[in-house]
Amino acid sequence: MTDEGDDVSARLGARGAFPQVPDHWLPHLDRLDRELAAIDPDYQVSQVKETYDGLRFQLPPTLHQAPCCELWLSVNPSPDRQDVPAWKAWCARQGEHEQTIAHERQVADWRARRAAMRDLIAIAERESYTW
Numbered sequence: 001m002t003d004e005g006d007d008v009s010a011r012l013g014a015r016g017a018f019p020q021v022p023d024h025w026l027p028h029l030d031r032l033d034r035e036l037a038a039i040d041p042d043y044q045v046s047q048v049k050e051t052y053d054g055l056r057f058q059l060p061p062t063l064h065q066a067p068c069c070e071l072w073l074s075v076n077p078s079p080d081r082q083d084v085p086a087w088k089a090w091c092a093r094q095g096e097h098e099q100t101i102a103h104e105r106q107v108a109d110w111r112a113r114r115a116a117m118r119d120l121i122a123i124a125e126r127e128s129y130t131w
């Protein structure tokens with residue numbers, strides 16, 4: 001295995017999934033990882049493996065589509081659902097957050113980046129037949 005291969009294996013491992021692929025795929029994964037990181041430097045991956053029909057490169061499902069929501073939740077932890085008035089008030093505040101321009105911008109940005117990443121992954125998965 002080349003140093004480059006070790007490097008991309010370690011990088012993908014740190015992102016969540018050590019690649020389970022033939023060694024000669026690693027330079028291709030190195031390029032894919034760099035392209036994805038250019039879109040989202042902190043992206044995570046849940047699976048990188050060889051299947052009968054080629055590369056399978058899966059991004060994990062994400063709980064929040066915008067960083068602002070994680071921040072909002074850290075400042076506004078959800079109350080006990082049994083406390084109905086508090087729960088309703090919290091839901092209303094969350095609804096207000098989701099109607100802010102900042103939130104809508106972040107979600108639109110997140111969706112655009114995610115779509116661009118999915119396109120790159122789809123191309124790599126198709127091309128993996130010829131790797």
Ligand SMILES: [Zn+2]
Nearest residue numbers: 066068069103
């Ligand atoms: Zn938000």
